[in-house]
Amino acid sequence: MNTPKRIAVISAGLGKPSSTRMLADRLALESADVLRERGVEVETSTHELRDIASDITNNMLTGFPSEKLEAVIADVTGADGLIVVSPVFSASYSGLFKSFFDVLDPASLAGMPVLIGATAGTARHSLVLDHALRPLFSYLRAIVLPTGVFAATDDWGEAGAGGQSALTDRIARAAGELAPLVEASERSSAPRDPFGFDSVLSPVGGFQPN
Template sequence: MKLVVVTAGLTQPSSTRLLADRLARAAGERLGGAPEPVVVELRDLAVDIAGAFVTGFPNTRLRGAIDAVTGADGLIAVTPVFTASYSGLFKSFFDVLDPRALAGKPVLIAATGGTPRHSLVLEHAMRPLFAYLRAVVTPTAVYAATEDWGGGGDAYADGLADRIDRAAAELADLMRRTGPAAARPAAVETGGPSVNGPAADGPSSGPSVDGDAGADVEEVIPFEEYLASIRPSS
């Protein structure tokens, strides 16, 4: 089972990366025998992401991150809170993805901020974003305020530890139920999405966010049918 972590922290070290690592560790323990998760640090890709918006094509380094995310069996996505929402860098990365790339993929969402009052960002911003992308988001989302990091470093408050454990267990369960990404029905052509459609001097190397609605699209399983297939039988 391939687990990929996307973290949008801007400082080094950052509480966003710290939370991402704790979630990945907890999920990995529940998956048992899974390979080490792949971590995508968006701060290192900021210029590449901006370039993809300007040119319409991801460069080699950004293409590698996109392929890792689209090929994952499960995803952990963590952002700091800026102006009561996810960061612009976090949103920009998911804007670069083909809008069908996460269809049916288990995702755990998490965020960090200076005050507990921003915790609703998980429900009013992040969950709608991944619902639009047709991901299967875990019921438990994790928010960590400054006060949740009890003693700094590896120490954190009991309440945060409980949320991490519960969310990680839900993600691992979803990943087992959905199975490896390679075995799922194909929902998207993953060859080089273009952010703003075909370039002026040539064709796009893949599907365009603003492309022709009549282009060939592989069959997508209706979301209601997909959810019914992963629910435990009564």
């Protein structure tokens, strides 16, 4: 029996409900649907950073993750694919979003397929995908998908003549790019050395307090 492929989802929205979480959920659902259409069994897990904000801060101060944060890190770095969505703060990703990736081992996302997404009030913030998110994950040596998905407030109610919105089209295109990379991935089935350089449970992650 084949081991299901795993997609981890990171949502950095601060509110409940959150348009950031809404976009993350739609990206995850569409990606899972595409994989199942290809005959691939898949599991998704979603992590809201607002729920572990204090754990992330404490990790940055002490260099050691809590059990709760450690579990999220293990799930994210051991997945076959990653979906990340951040709200736009001051023309970039949020501080909470960046802090989470600061505490990861810098090598832990190498080769990881990553679908990037962002949300904001107006479309003028859409360049955040290419000016902030893409460089971050390129630095971490992840495989960043060609299509990033940005959703402004107006995108949620917009639909064309056929009832299909531009946002829906972008989500479908991005999911179509992520699916074959997740299908080909062997990350979730590969044995991990808990004491190796690429350990997902490194006690200090990628952040060295001083």
